[in-house]
Amino acid sequence: xxxxxxxxxxxxxxxxxxxxxxxxxxxxxxxxxxxxxxxxxxxxxxxxxxxxxxxxxxxxxxxxxxxxxxxx
Numbered sequence: 001x002x003x004x005x006x007x008x009x010x011x012x013x014x015x016x017x018x019x020x021x022x023x024x025x026x027x028x029x030x031x032x033x034x035x036x037x038x039x040x041x042x043x044x045x046x047x048x049x050x051x052x053x054x055x056x057x058x059x060x061x062x063x064x065x066x067x068x069x070x071x072x
Contacts, residue, residue, distance in 0.1 A: 001071055004064050011056045018049050 022028065028046045030039050 001068070004068060004071075007064065008060060011060060014052065015056065018052055021045065022049060 022045075025042060025045060028042045030042050
């Protein structure tokens with residue numbers, strides 16, 4: 001149970017970090033006068049955030065719940 005609590009806490013920390021990255025990146029809005037590298041970087045950051053949200057959702061709402069049930 002302690003391990004699950006630690007993992008959930010880590011997910012919260014990672015969520016806070018990615019939200020800060022999104023804020024600092026202006027919501028990944030791409031200005032019109034940037035190079036391709038800038039555009040690709042922001043697109044990849046957005047993809048990473050989307051994948052991270054899916055990963056955290058699956059673990060928090062499916063995997064961790066099943067693990068907690070096994071510990072009962």
